[in-house]
Amino acid sequence: MFHRIGKLPHVIGAIDETNIPIKAPKVDARFYISKDKEYAITLQAVCDAELRFLDCFAGFAGSVGDRRVLK
DSSP states (O other), X not given: OHHHHHSOTTOOOEEEEEEEEOOOOSSSGGGGBOTTXXXXXXXXXXXXXXXXXXXXXXXXXXXXXXXXXXX
């Protein structure tokens, strides 16, 4: 499907992550401050070419870097 819309053969999905704003946690709040200086948790998702979610994971603190989240 990705080949049809973007000339990418053998690709079944696309992955990315984003920060979801939250209220400051009562415990270890400093770990939840994102690079945008807001309290957040990280959402990682995989979608197919039809924009359907194949996999989602939320839970890393906002301070956790992209490399670690996507590892």
